[in-house]
Amino acid sequence: MSDDNPILVVVNAVAPPVRRQRAGSYGPAKIWLWLPPLLVLAAVIGLWYAISASLGDRSFILPTPDRIVEVYLTESTRGEILAGMGVTMQTMLAGLFAASVIGIVWAIAMTQAKWVERSTYPYAVILQSIPILAITPIIAFWAPDGFTARTIVCVLIALFPMVSNTYFGLQSVDRSHRELFRLQKATRWIVLTKLQLPAAQPAIFAGLRISAGLAVVGAVVGDFFFQQGVIGIGALMRKYQARLQMEELFASVILASLFGVAVFLIFGLIARLAVGKWYDFG
Numbered sequence: 001m002s003d004d005n006p007i008l009v010v011v012n013a014v015a016p017p018v019r020r021q022r023a024g025s026y027g028p029a030k031i032w033l034w035l036p037p038l039l040v041l042a043a044v045i046g047l048w049y050a051i052s053a054s055l056g057d058r059s060f061i062l063p064t065p066d067r068i069v070e071v072y073l074t075e076s077t078r079g080e081i082l083a084g085m086g087v088t089m090q091t092m093l094a095g096l097f098a099a100s101v102i103g104i105v106w107a108i109a110m111t112q113a114k115w116v117e118r119s120t121y122p123y124a125v126i127l128q129s130i131p132i133l134a135i136t137p138i139i140a141f142w143a144p145d146g147f148t149a150r151t152i153v154c155v156l157i158a159l160f161p162m163v164s165n166t167y168f169g170l171q172s173v174d175r176s177h178r179e180l181f182r183l184q185k186a187t188r189w190i191v192l193t194k195l196q197l198p199a200a201q202p203a204i205f206a207g208l209r210i211s212a213g214l215a216v217v218g219a220v221v222g223d224f225f226f227q228q229g230v231i232g233i234g235a236l237m238r239k240y241q242a243r244l245q246m247e248e249l250f251a252s253v254i255l256a257s258l259f260g261v262a263v264f265l266i267f268g269l270i271a272r273l274a275v276g277k278w279y280d281f282g
Contacts, residue, residue, distance in 0.1 A: 063247045071251035081236060081252055084223075085259060088232035091147065092212075092219040092263070095154025099211055102155070103162025104204065111170045111196065112188065121167075128160040132218075136225045143226075150222030150232070157218035158211040165210070169203025170196045205271035212267040216260040 045065055052062045071077050106124070110117035132153055143149035173196055181191050223234025231239075233256050240249035 060244070060246055063250055067247050068250045068254065071247050077248055077251070081233065081248070081255060084231060084233040084236040084252070085255055087230050088216075088219045088223055088234065088256070089259070091150045091154055091222060091232060092215045094147075095151045095218055096158055096208075096212055096215040098151065099155045099158040099215065100162055100208060103159055103207070103211070104166050106163050107166035107170060108192065110167055112192070124160060124163050127156065130156065132156055132221065133225075140226060146226045146228030147230075149226045149228070150219060153222035153225075154215050154218035157221070158215040161207045161210040161214065162204075163207075165203045165207025166200060169200025172203065173199045201275045202271075205267075205274060209264060209267040209271060213260055213264045216256070216263055220256050 048062070049064055052059050052064045055062060071081070106120070110121060136153065139149050139152050143152060177195060177199075178191070181195055186194070219232065220234040220237075223232030223236075224238050225234075227235050227238075233252055237249055237252045237256075240246075240252060
């Protein structure tokens with residue numbers, strides 16, 4: 001096809017270079033943007049200290065933040081928690097990669113063949129409704145090792161957002177663009193690669209950002225229930241809970257939570273770098 005082909009013109013028109021400047025991104029307004037959450041954090045920490053003090057002899061069940069910080073400063077416990085977090089990170093990345101590949105391929109198959117959509121999409125919805133904790137014994141029975149079992153849990157939790165978002169993105173192409181491709185007698189492959197996939201990129205990256213956060217949850221849940229092999233942060237939480245090591249337990253929970261937030265922000269940044277020139281992710 002030549003450069004002046006209408007199909008190529010439409011492909012370029014799918015992503016108009018529109019940028020919006022965020023209000024309050026610079027100057028004193030940015031201080032006011034961060035001030036409310038910082039005030040809430042200070043209030044939560046103050047309430048935390050007050051509740052811990054009111055517990056008296058039972059204050060060990062809610063250690064104060066300074067005692068939790070000491071866990072990170074102690075070399076032995078810090079090394080153990082960080083090592084467990086590294087194992088959980090490997091599980092999360094493996095599960096997210098598998099969920100992304102399966103979800104995108106599944107969504108493409110549903111858009112290319114209606115019978116695939118009618119016969120498989122209900123199972124995607126059912127998959128989202130499965131209580132993962134209830135089927136962990138089944139996964140433990142069939143999985144060959146602990147890492148595989150944890151990865152399966154991670155995939156089951158993170159898969160549905162990739163399927164649904166990708167499918168929605170592929171289906172959301174403007175009808176007039178579809179008609180123009182049809183008039184030019186474009187093949188299904190050209191329509192998919194030149195029109196549908198470029199238009200679906202924002203939805204795919206939105207699904208990836210959601211699945212990344214869920215993959216962290218799946219990895220921690222998998223670690224918590226599957227103790228075989230090298231243990232992750234979830235297994236450490238279970239050990240600390242059994243031994244009533246509350247400072248270490250809270251330190252592990254906080255680190256896993258911060259990791260989940262960091263993953264969400266990182267994939268949001270990747271999305272803005274990939275399609276942010278023509279789509280505002282907010």
